[in-house]
Amino acid sequence: MSTIGLDSWAVDLAEVGAVYPLQGWEFPMVIVCVVFWLGWHVIQMKREKEHFAAAEKVETDGKSLDRY
Amino acid sequence: MEGNLNALTTIFTEFYYWVTVVFMFLIHVGFCMYEVAASRSRNHMHTLMKNVMIIPLVTVTFFLFGWWIYWAFPSFPILGGIDTSAGEAYTPWSPNMGTHLGDRITGVFWAAFLLFSWTAASIVSGSVIERIRSSALWVHAVLIGSVFWIIDAAWGWHWDGWMVKLLGYHDAYASGVIHAIAGGYALGVILVLGPRIGKFAADGTPRDIPPHNPWLLTIGLFLIYTGFWGFYAACNVPIIAPEVIDGQITGVTWVTTNIYLAPTTLSAITFNFLMSLSGGLMAAYVVSKGDAFWTFSGGLAGIITASAGNDLYHPIQAMIIGAIGVVIVYKLHYWVERKFKIDDAVGAVAVHGYAGVVGLIIAGFVLWGAPSSPYEGYASINPLGQTIGAVIMFFVLGFLPAFIVSKIQASMGILRIPEAVEIQGLDYADHQSYEDAKAAIIDAHKAHLSANN
Numbered sequence: 001m002s003t004i005g006l007d008s009w010a011v012d013l014a015e016v017g018a019v020y021p022l023q024g025w026e027f028p029m030v031i032v033c034v035v036f037w038l039g040w041h042v043i044q045m046k047r048e049k050e051h052f053a054a055a056e057k058v059e060t061d062g063k064s065l066d067r068y
Numbered sequence: 069m070e071g072n073l074n075a076l077t078t079i080f081t082e083f084y085y086w087v088t089v090v091f092m093f094l095i096h097v098g099f100c101m102y103e104v105a106a107s108r109s110r111n112h113m114h115t116l117m118k119n120v121m122i123i124p125l126v127t128v129t130f131f132l133f134g135w136w137i138y139w140a141f142p143s144f145p146i147l148g149g150i151d152t153s154a155g156e157a158y159t160p161w162s163p164n165m166g167t168h169l170g171d172r173i174t175g176v177f178w179a180a181f182l183l184f185s186w187t188a189a190s191i192v193s194g195s196v197i198e199r200i201r202s203s204a205l206w207v208h209a210v211l212i213g214s215v216f217w218i219i220d221a222a223w224g225w226h227w228d229g230w231m232v233k234l235l236g237y238h239d240a241y242a243s244g245v246i247h248a249i250a251g252g253y254a255l256g257v258i259l260v261l262g263p264r265i266g267k268f269a270a271d272g273t274p275r276d277i278p279p280h281n282p283w284l285l286t287i288g289l290f291l292i293y294t295g296f297w298g299f300y301a302a303c304n305v306p307i308i309a310p311e312v313i314d315g316q317i318t319g320v321t322w323v324t325t326n327i328y329l330a331p332t333t334l335s336a337i338t339f340n341f342l343m344s345l346s347g348g349l350m351a352a353y354v355v356s357k358g359d360a361f362w363t364f365s366g367g368l369a370g371i372i373t374a375s376a377g378n379d380l381y382h383p384i385q386a387m388i389i390g391a392i393g394v395v396i397v398y399k400l401h402y403w404v405e406r407k408f409k410i411d412d413a414v415g416a417v418a419v420h421g422y423a424g425v426v427g428l429i430i431a432g433f434v435l436w437g438a439p440s441s442p443y444e445g446y447a448s449i450n451p452l453g454q455t456i457g458a459v460i461m462f463f464v465l466g467f468l469p470a471f472i473v474s475k476i477q478a479s480m481g482i483l484r485i486p487e488a489v490e491i492q493g494l495d496y497a498d499h500q501s502y503e504d505a506k507a508a509i510i511d512a513h514k515a516h517l518s519a520n521n
Contacts (some may be wrong), residue, residue, distance in 0.1 A: 015172045016162040026161035030132070033160065037128050045203045045482070052201075055489045055496055 077307060078172060084306045085176040085193065091298020092183035096123065098291030099190040103197055105285035106414050107279050108277070110493020111198045118202045123190040125206050126213035127273075130182045134214035138181065141222035151239040181221070182247055185213035189298070191250035192470075194255055194414035199264050199490055199507075204483045212253050214268040216465045219246050224457055227329045231460070235453030236259045236440040241303050241337070241375035243427035244461035245433060251421015252466025254412065261483060263411030265490055274405050277413070282360060289364045293345070296371060300337050304325055309414035315442030316394035328441050332379035340386035344374035347390030355398045365419050366394045373397075373422040376454070379437060389430050397422045421462060428458040 003006070003021035022029065075245040100119045107115040126134075157164045157174070164171045167179075189209035196205060224231035224252045225245040231237040239245050240494035268274055279285045305325045313329045348370015351364060373393025374386040381389065401418035404410050412418065432454030440449050447453060477483035485494065493499070500501030 013169055018166055018168045020167045026163070028167075030160045033128065033132060036130070037125070040125075041203070041206070046208075048201060048203050051497070052375070052486050052489055055492065056486050058488075058492065058496065058500075 072194070074136055081306055082172050082176055085173075085302060086224050086268065086299040086304035087177065089179045089183055092187070092295050093179070094291045095183070095295030095299065096186050096190060098288045098293075098295060099194060101288030101290075101291065102414065105281040106279045107197050108280055108493070108498065109463060110495055112495060113498055114202065115197050116227065116492035118197075118200075118205055119193045120189055121202070121206060121212070122186060122193060122209045123171075126185045126189050126209055127182060128316060129210045130178075130185050130218075130373060131165070132214075134166075134218045135178050135181065135183060136160070136213065137218045138222050138226065138322040140194070140205055141219055143230055143426075144222075146195045146234065148305050149253070158159060159344075164219075167256035168236045181218070183302070184221075184242070184299070185217060186219040188246055188250045188253075189213040190256060191416050191420050192254045195412045195416040196261055196492070197413045199256070199484055201482060201485055204477050207477070208253070208470065208473065212250065212432065212466075216253070216469055217249055220249055220461055220465045224461070231453075231457055232302070232328060235452055236449045237442050237457040237459070238431060238435060238438075238448035239376045239428060240328075240379035241300055242469070243372055243374075243376035243424040243431070244457055246424075247372045247375070247420040248424030248428065250459040251424060252421075252462035253416045253470040253487040255410070255417045255421060256408050256467040256472075256475045258417070259408075260471060260478050261358045263409060264413070265487065267411045268409055269350070271375055271402070272406070275276055279361070282516045286359070286364060289481065292368060296368075300341055301334070304332065304334065304337070305329065313442055315470050316444055317442050324388055325442075325475060326379045328417025330379075330439065330442050336380070339383040340378040340381050341371060343383040343387040344370045344378065344390035346370070348373070348394045351368035351394040351507035352398065355395050361415075362398060365415055366398070369394045369397050369419045369423040372420060373427035373430070374428045375424075377435050378503065382399055385434060389427070389434070393423050393426045393432070396426050421466070425458045425462050428454045428461070436477075 004019045006016070006019060008063055096119075099118055101212035103114050103119055104112055136155045136158045139158045140150045140152060142151070144150045156162065158178075164174050165198070168174075189212050192208055192212055193205055221229075223229045224235075224237045224239055225242065226232070229237070237244075264277065266275060267277060303326060305327075307322055308325055308329070309322050310319060311323070315329065317331070324333055326332050345367045346396045349367040351370065352366020353363045355365070369389025372395060374381065374389045377389075378386055381442070397418045400422050401412070401415060404417075406411070410417070415515075429451065432449060435453060437448040440446050474483055489496070
C-alpha cells in the first residue's frame with residue numbers, strides 16, 4: 001500500500017510514469033486550485049475595499065506629505 | 069552510445085532551461101527594485117506588494133490554463149480550431165503536469181515560459197504605480213500573463229503558429245510577443261486610469277516626478293539586464309538533431325535553433341545582445357543629454373528593438389538598430405506624453421511597447437526574404453508581415469483588451485484608488501502604525517528615565 005502507486009523502487013524506471021500521491025484525483029485537485037485562486041481574489045478585494053473606506057475617514061494634516 | 073548521447077542531450081536541455089529560469093528570476097527582482105525606486109516613500113510597500121503578488125497569481129493561472137493555450141492555439145482561429153489533442157498533455161489535470169518519471173522537460177519548459185509571463189505583467193505594473201488598486205492590477209496581471217501574451221506566443225512564437233506560416237512573422241527574442249504587447253497593454257490601462265495627481269500643471273505641462281532613489285533604480289535596471297541573458301537563452305533550443313526538427317535542413321549537423329526551430333548560435337546572440345545594448349546606451353546618452361534614467365533604460369530599449377532579428381543580424385547591424393530604436397522611442401514618449409497627457413511612470417510603454425513595434429518593422433526590412441522556418445510552405449520574412457504582426461501584438465492583443473477591461477473596472481469604481489488615499493499615500497496605515505509605535509516606545513523610555521531619577 002502506497003500513496004504514490006509504488007511500494008518499492010525495484011522496478012524498471014522505463015515503465016514508471018507519474019509518482020505523485022492521489023493519482024486519478026487530478027481533476028478534483030484542479031477544482032481545489034481554482035477555488036483557492038478565485039477565493040484569494042475575493043478575500044483581497046473585500047479587505048482592500050475596507051482599507052480604502054477607513055483611509056478616506058482619516059484626516060490629513062499635511063505632515064505625512066512632508067515626511068513621506 | 070546513441071542511448072547515452074540522447075540521455076546527455078535530454079539532461080543538458082533540461083538543465084539549460086532550468087538555469088534560464090533562475091536567471092530570469094532576476095528580471096522580476098529588478099522590476100520590483102525599479103518600481104519601488106520610482107515611487108514616492110508613501111507608496112513603497114504597496115508598490116512592492118503589487119509586483120510581488122504577480123508571481124503567485126500568474127504562476128497559478130499559467131498552470132491552470134496559460135500553458136495549455138500555448139499548445140492548443142497555434143492555428144486558432146485563422147488556420148483551424150483549438151487543437152485539444154495538442155494541448156491535452158498540458159491541461160492542469162494531465163499526469164505530465166506533475167512528478168512524472170517519463171517526462172523530464174515539461175516542468176522546466178513551462179517555467180521558462182512562465183517567467184516570460186511574469187515579465188509581461190511586471191512591465192504593465194510599473195507604468196501604473198501610485199494610483200491603481202492592487203486588486204485591479206492583479207486582474208490585468210492574470211490577463212496579460214496567462215491569456216493574451218501566451219495567445220500571441222501560440223500565434224507568432226511557435227514553430228506551428230499561423231502568423232509564422234502566413235505572415236512570415238519573425239520575432240526571435242520577443243520584441244513583439246513580450247515587449248510590444250506589454251507596452252500596448254500598459255497604454256490601454258493608463259489611458260483609462262489617468263495621470264497621478266499633480267503630474268500635469270493646469271496648462272497641461274507635464275511635471276517630473278523624480279525617482280526617490282536613483283541608485284536603487286539603477287541596480288534594478290542592471291538586474292533586468294542580467295536576467296535578460298536568461299531570457300535570451302530561454303528563447304533558443306540549445307541543441308537539436310536535424311532529424312528531430314524533421315524540416316528541410318539536410319545533413320547530420322546538430323544545431324542550436326530559435327523558437328521556430330530555425331538555426332542560430334549562442335555566439336550570435338551573445339554578440340548581438342551586447343552590441344544592441346551598447347547601441348541603445350550610446351544613443352540614449354546622446355538624445356537625452358546624459359539623463360541617467362533614459363540612458364540606462366535606453367540600453368534596455370536598444371536590446372528590445374534589435375531582439376526580433378538578433379538571431380541573424382550582424383553585431384554592427386544590431387548596434388545601429390538598437391540606436392535607431394532608442395531615438396524614435398525617446399521622441400515618441402515625450403510627444404505622446406504632451407499630446408495625450410499620458411502618465412507612464414516608468415516609461416514602460418516607450419521602452420517596451422514602442423521599441424518592440426519599431427524592432428519588428430525594422431526586422432521585416434533587414435531580414436526581407438529570409439526563411440522564417442525550416443519547414444516547407446511558410447511565408448518568408450517581409451516588412452508587411454512584420455508590420456501586421458506589430459499591430460496584432462501592440463494593439464489587438466495588448467491595447468484593446470486592456471482598454472476594455474479597464475473601462476469596465478472604472479465603471480464599477482474598482483480601478484483607481486480614492487483621491488484621499490492617493491494624497492495620503494497607499495502606505496498611510498503602515499506609517500501611522502509606525503509613528504504610533506515610535507511615540508509609544510519613546511514615551512515608555514521617558515517614563516522609565518523619570519522613574520529612575
